[in-house]
Amino acid sequence: MPWPLAVPAAVGALFLLAPLVGLLVRAPWSGLPRILSDSHVLSALRLSLICATAATAISIVLGVPLAWALARVRVRGISALRALVTLPLVLPPVVGGVALLFALGRRGLIGQYLDHWFGLTLPFTTPGVIVAETFVAMPFLIITVEGAFRGVDRGLEEAASTLGASRLTVFRRVTLPLIAPSLVAGSVLCWARALGEFGATITFAGNFPGVTQTMPLNVYLALESDPEAAIALSLVLLAVSLLVLAGLRDRWLRPTAAS
Amino acid sequence: MTTSPEQHTEPELLAKPDATTTLHLDGNTQLDDFVLQVTLDFRPGQVLGVVGPNGAGKTTLLRTIAGLTPLTGGTLRLGDEVLDDATTDRFVPVEQRPVSVVFQDYRLFPHLSVADNVAFPLRSSAVKRRDARAAARQWLQRFDLAGLADRRPHQLSGGQAQRVALARALAAAPQILLLDEPLAALDAQTRLEVRGELRQHLSDFAGVCLLVTHDPLEALILADQLLVLEDGRATQLGAPADVARRPATPYVASLVGLNLYRGVIETADTVTLDNGVKLAAPCHGLAGAVLATFRPSAAAVYLEQPLHGSPRNTWPGVITSVELLADRVRLQVDGPISAYVDVTPAAVADLHLTHGVNAWIAVKSTEIDVYPSRTPFSNR
Numbered sequence: 001m002p003w004p005l006a007v008p009a010a011v012g013a014l015f016l017l018a019p020l021v022g023l024l025v026r027a028p029w030s031g032l033p034r035i036l037s038d039s040h041v042l043s044a045l046r047l048s049l050i051c052a053t054a055a056t057a058i059s060i061v062l063g064v065p066l067a068w069a070l071a072r073v074r075v076r077g078i079s080a081l082r083a084l085v086t087l088p089l090v091l092p093p094v095v096g097g098v099a100l101l102f103a104l105g106r107r108g109l110i111g112q113y114l115d116h117w118f119g120l121t122l123p124f125t126t127p128g129v130i131v132a133e134t135f136v137a138m139p140f141l142i143i144t145v146e147g148a149f150r151g152v153d154r155g156l157e158e159a160a161s162t163l164g165a166s167r168l169t170v171f172r173r174v175t176l177p178l179i180a181p182s183l184v185a186g187s188v189l190c191w192a193r194a195l196g197e198f199g200a201t202i203t204f205a206g207n208f209p210g211v212t213q214t215m216p217l218n219v220y221l222a223l224e225s226d227p228e229a230a231i232a233l234s235l236v237l238l239a240v241s242l243l244v245l246a247g248l249r250d251r252w253l254r255p256t257a258a259s
Numbered sequence: 260m261t262t263s264p265e266q267h268t269e270p271e272l273l274a275k276p277d278a279t280t281t282l283h284l285d286g287n288t289q290l291d292d293f294v295l296q297v298t299l300d301f302r303p304g305q306v307l308g309v310v311g312p313n314g315a316g317k318t319t320l321l322r323t324i325a326g327l328t329p330l331t332g333g334t335l336r337l338g339d340e341v342l343d344d345a346t347t348d349r350f351v352p353v354e355q356r357p358v359s360v361v362f363q364d365y366r367l368f369p370h371l372s373v374a375d376n377v378a379f380p381l382r383s384s385a386v387k388r389r390d391a392r393a394a395a396r397q398w399l400q401r402f403d404l405a406g407l408a409d410r411r412p413h414q415l416s417g418g419q420a421q422r423v424a425l426a427r428a429l430a431a432a433p434q435i436l437l438l439d440e441p442l443a444a445l446d447a448q449t450r451l452e453v454r455g456e457l458r459q460h461l462s463d464f465a466g467v468c469l470l471v472t473h474d475p476l477e478a479l480i481l482a483d484q485l486l487v488l489e490d491g492r493a494t495q496l497g498a499p500a501d502v503a504r505r506p507a508t509p510y511v512a513s514l515v516g517l518n519l520y521r522g523v524i525e526t527a528d529t530v531t532l533d534n535g536v537k538l539a540a541p542c543h544g545l546a547g548a549v550l551a552t553f554r555p556s557a558a559a560v561y562l563e564q565p566l567h568g569s570p571r572n573t574w575p576g577v578i579t580s581v582e583l584l585a586d587r588v589r590l591q592v593d594g595p596i597s598a599y600v601d602v603t604p605a606a607v608a609d610l611h612l613t614h615g616v617n618a619w620i621a622v623k624s625t626e627i628d629v630y631p632s633r634t635p636f637s638n639r
Contacts (some may be wrong), residue, residue, distance in 0.1 A: 156368060161426075162354075
């Protein structure tokens with residue numbers, strides 16, 4: 001390997017790995033059980049898991065049909081829609097949170113009607129956390145699944161329709177099973193992103209223990225009052241990330257038997 | 260209550276296709292600058308083979324009937340039911356047509372087992388899962404696939420995949436069965452075996468059956484009627500034996516290996532070809548525009564002009580290609596009448612017949628078949 005490539009490569013690898021090593025070295029291993037059994041931590045963890053899972057479920061229900069439409073519908077402006085839909089991927093999450101406030105807040109574009117008609121207020125509530133996480137994480141599912149829809153052999157869908165399957169049946173019994181591996185991968189990515197969501201959540205939902213304080217917010221706060229607890233909580237999130245990575249390796253990187 | 264497969268081959272869930280329903284097509288399909296224009300009645304109970312060069316519209320014809328490509332003009336009817344009418348915008352979508360297609364690449368669902376593939380058309384209609392499974396099992400038995408029921412398509416050989424595709428198509432109880440190059444994906448040995456099976460299954464099928472192929476032998480063996488498509492038009496329709504004996508176009512002649520010439524009869528038993536050359540042949544009292552054919556093996560090759568012989572037709576030419584076919588050698592000889600001539604390998608060696616050699620061709624007039632040139636089948 002020529003040194004002009006080898007040196008920056010090594011520096012790059014170190015740069016990415018060093019913080020993780022630092023985290024592991026400074027971890028208060030003996031104090032872990034005490035910190036993690038703290039009721040605040042447990043409720044933040046539970047809230048995080050519930051909200052991330054709910055956000056992923058909403059993303060699947062809304063995102064899969066949207067991805068299908070983006071991949072299959074041929075009308076003017078669909079590519080502009082695709083760009084807008086995936087905007088949250090590159091948008092600073094704080095901006096997302098502000099945008100959500102002005103759309104779904106009490107005085108927001110849509111929020112005022114939610115409040116007026118249904119008495120529904122989203123900001124600074126647990127459903128608000130789910131909304132913020134969904135906003136940020138759903139595009140990860142959409143782009144993964146949309147790519148898979150594009151890759152589906154149209155001949156198989158055509159064959160299914162000649163065998164009497166309606167378009168919905170073709171989707172349900174042929175298209176969806178064929179993209180299942182990508183749907184799993186997209187869901188895992190979406191879930192991981194939702195779990196780590198910070199900026200949009202704190203902006204839109206605030207930071208109320210037990211209601212909107214998720215793990216990342218908990219870590220941030222703990223850093224000021226109890227650095228050891230921050231490290232411990234970070235370790236938990238790191239462990240979850242590693243689990244996700246391992247899951248993706250199996251599901252995503254291995255060629256499926258079907259193809 | 261148990262019954263053996265022999266007594267009970269037709270799954271009771273499936274209605275038998277109505278054997279009296281004819282498919283009528285009178286229309287055209289336009290794709291970019293290509294137009295397919297066909298007027299034809301497809302009678303049930305017989306296999307219509309569709310042959311033609313690449314790009315002739317064979318697959319477009321199949322897709323038009325299936326409902327995968329709409330007509331741009333005219334109508335398609337099955338009996339009295341209009342499937343597609345370009346003028347009234349009536350269009351029965353593909354999933355509602357009593358049509359099954361066996362695609363060239365079979366298109367088995369990779370995520371489903373063989374049994375679930377065959378059960379797919381039943382599950383798509385209102386049939387309950389349990390009943391669909393039972394019916395699928397009977398189809399699997401009938402196609403000798405029972406042992407493969409739990410396999411996935413990628414675990415099947417080419418011949419097995421072909422059988423599964425046909426079983427799945429028939430399980431839909433279609434009134435119209437469309438096969439697009441059903442044997443093209445198979446190796447030569449498997450093709451022989453499957454061709455025999457396919458012939459059996461197709462002869463059992465009571466509905467309209469259309470089989471697209473580029474292999475003339477396949478068409479001759481599997482089809483009851485042959486439709487020749489060239490450049491989007493039907494150029495010949497007839498029994499395979501008639502088409503093979505009396506080709507209507509140069510394409511068909513090349514397909515069946517005959518020399519074909521277009522000409523007119525001006526004097527008795529003489530055909531004046533388009534380029535003015537005269538060919539002596541028995542004309543059976545015909546007059547006007549005719550076609551004349553002879554087999555490549557009916558011609559003889561001489562190195563010098565044959566002067567005192569009985570053949571009425573002799574002409575000079577130059578050998579432009581030499582090709583070994585199984586037990587004989589096919590020469591292409593260009594001249595006033597360009598022709599394929601078959602000779603033995605021994606003759607090629609004795610006479611040194613190679614590319615560029617000047618030779619005389621002789622054909623007895625009795626070897627020449629003359630028949631009217633009106634296209635036996637006109638689609639206008």
